[in-house]
Amino acid sequence: MLAGLIFAVEEAEGRPGTLMATLPFGGMTLLEYQARLLFGAGTEQVLVAVGKMTPALLAAVNRAAKRHPRIEIVRSAEEAAEKIAPGAQVLVMADGLVTTDPVMDRMAKAGGEALLVTDDPTSPAAIERLDMRDSWAGIARISLEQLTQIAQMPEDYDFQSALLRVAAQSGAEHVGLTAGWLKGGHAVERSVEGLAARNTGVLAALTERRTDWADRWVFTRAARIVLPELVGRNVPGWAVSVGGGVVSAISLVCTAMGWVGAGSVVALLGTATLATGAAMAVLRGEEKRAGLLEWAIFALFALIVLLGGWVEFAATGSTTPPVLAVVAAAAQWLVERVPSRPKRWWSSPSAHLLVFSPFALSGFATIGLAAVAIYSFATLAAAVEGTREKA
Incomplete structure (x- = not known):
């Protein structure tokens, strides 16, 4: 079992009475x-170590408990040790620590006791020096026995x-x-201004999880601009x-009307909105909603090309456009299910829309459908080949 421990003791800089x-x-x-x-890293319960209770802290814990019921407040190491199941490991986060999922996942998968460290004492992540070389960078994985050892110390000790x-x-x-972790926003911040600046870096890191060329150069850049404003x-x-759904529905109506x-x-535009919504969902730990929004982008692409193929069929009487549309949608659906690690050049629903749009605007929708069909089929072939190589 893996438990979590958050320190919420120190006051924020320039905000007397307000905890970081x-x-x-x-x-x-x-x-x-x-x-x-x-909780995203796999902990089954989270304890919040406090020195004093404030209304804002209690409200924050109550809001967190609505999403994750197994979160409790403790006032000492002894109380924390009593609430954790025997044999459990404890993943610890320092007071005021900002970090990202990859860092937490790495520490959660550590084989035993571990400390995240930096060899730069001036780093914004450096909290306390451990030896002549390393300083603690805010995350530790300890055993329950070590937590119990701390509980036996005199009452005037500093828990963290x-x-x-x-x-x-x-x-x-x-x-x-x-x-990379440092660039992604990992640091300890003690002020409102510092957290606001760190917030931008973390949001940028979240948008970069979509790695194909279309998302990296178009939709991720749009999300980076919009997301901080939405969150702020x-x-x-x-x-x-809902906004993404409405815009997507308008695009489908326009396509169906010819x-x-x-x-x-x-x-x-609908894809950009849905992608931004997915990044916001990840930030707030709503992985299920983020996954649904990713699939909504695929559904939007598939419906656009299928409707485009039908419109071309109605206009020309040729069965080629709808066949190309079906091939493009089916091949991309299979690509989405292949477990291989995506390459930068691989097709994606958003990439297909970028490829298809110029042809559709120029009145050559059938050529655009052929382009996306070839693109998705080539990606599928590469994905299958990559899976065979790993096997």
Whole structure:
């Protein structure tokens, strides 16, 4: 079993009486974001270590508990040790820590006790020096026995510092903080301004999980511009999803009415909106909704090309356009199900829409359908070949 432990003790810089854990981040509080990361990394319960209770902290814990019921407040190592099942490992997050899923996943999969460290003492992730070379970077994986050892110390000890010392003295593995993780936003922030700046970096990292060329150069760039504004204004995720659905519906209506070029262009806007909604869902730990939005993008692409093929068939009487549309949609559906790691040049629903739109706008929708059919079939062949090589 893996449990989580979040420290929520220190006050924010320039905000007397306000805990760092209750500062706004990502459209929620930092504490809620940290809890989301821990549950996403596979913890079955999360404990919040506090020094004092504030109304804002209690409200943040209650909101987090609505999504993840197994989250509790503790006031000491002794109380924490009592609430964790025997034999469990504990994934610890420092007070004020901002990080991302890849970092948490790496620490959650560590073989035993481990400390995330940096060899740069001036790094924004450096919290406390461990030895002549390394400083703690805010995440630790410890055993329940070590937590119990801390519980036996005098009452005036500093819980977080004592935990770090016990883990370091036990010979815990040192996991180095990579440049990519640091670039993704990993750091300890103690002020509202610092969190706001870090928020932008984390949001940018979230949008980069879509790796094909179309998303990287078009839709990801759009999401990077829009997402911080949406989060900063506390726009609910469902509103973005509904907006994407409405725009997508308009594109389908335009295409069905014979305006294939206009429909494909509006579909690009719908795709950008849905992709932004998916990134926002990931930020808030709503993986299921993010997955549904990804499939909604595929459905939009498939319906656009199928309707485009039907419109061309109605206009020319040729069965070639609908056949090409079916091939494109079916091949891409198979690509989505192939477990191979996607390559940058591989087709995706959003890439197909970018390829198809110029042809549709120019009045050559059939050529556009042929292009996406060939593209999806070539990608499928490469994906299958890649799977065979791994086997």
